Amino acid sequence: MAFINNIEYDDEEELQEAFFSEYQNLLADISNTNILLKGTLLKTEFEKKGRVPDGIIIDFASDKWYVIEVELIKHGVWEHIAPQLVNILVALQSPTTKQKLQDKIIDYLRRDKEKLSQIKQDRELEELDIPSLIDGILESPPVIYIPIDSNKNEDLIDLCKCFNYKTKILQIEKMKNANGEIYYKADRQIMSITPIYSESEIDEKPNQSRKSRYSSFSFNGTNFEFKSYRDMICTIARIIASEHPDEFPEIANKWPAVFSTKSEYKYGDRELTGYLIDGTQIYGKFALNAKMLTQYAFKLIKMFGYSEDSLILNPSEESNE
Secondary structure (H helix, E strand, C coil), rough: EEEEECCCCCHHHHHHHHHHHHHHHCCCCCCCCEEEEEECEEECCCCCECCCCCEEEEECCCCCCEEECCCHHHHHHHHHHHHHHHHHHHHHCCCCHHHHHHHHHHHHHCCCHHHHHHHHHHHCCCHHHHHHHHHHHHHCCCCEEEEEECCCCCCHHHHHCCCCCEEEEEEEEEEEEEECCCEEEECHHHHHHCCCHHHHHHHCCCCCCHHCCCCEEEEEEEEEEECCCHHHHHHHHHHHHHCCCCCCHHHCCCCCCEECCCCCEEECCCCCCCCCCCCCCEEEECCCCHHHHHHHHHHHHHCCCCCHEEEEEEEEEHHHH
């Protein structure tokens, strides 16, 4: 049956529906362990200008996240597309934006117990580890996906090259057969735009990629593997508590932001259960991001007279690839 190609879309919403109904099949680099957020307002830090991207995808298998902005080329690269993308990318730099985004992801997983259970099982994590996992994902730069009706526009390509993000353009063509039935065809050759900044410059920024992750640590010459930063600080606290059984409860009680004698505590508007340090009646409040847990681990050992050199974080194998 003959098709008429390049039929004009009625509006941007039609293209959005065509993309999001099949995004899992269209984006080969996204696993099944993902969530899609829509209607998330991103604001710049100072002028407080807001923009809602069409979608944000968090992939818990690859520790990557994606910002989706669906566009029609007829709206104009400089008149419409560029201002929207710039507004979104500037807002992504805001720590406040990322904190609100983390809260939205946690709220989503609270409602979707099946997805939460899948993530915990796949990653071999407890629910207490999820905030640190999310924070680690959001510390890396997102991939920008632009589903569009035509990718044959040099201005759009040149614009994407200026972003310090990996950007991918996916053309979705609208077609009609002789019976008037509408079909959508996605170009399987997704156009990947390399930023002017080299990939190595992007990937090597501290705390921004999986290459900066650690899988084990050494404390006082003994090596320990860990699956989360919570595991690391719990192990260190357990060792210190066993070596300083009298001093540990006293010092821990002077650090209420991290330790408590009560098992339950509030984290924002959530009620969480602390992690019992083996051999003590002290609970750790470890619903923190990876950076803070690492800082607290070094602070903890210094409080008990250990040198900073006694704790060494060992890069994962991926860091050396």
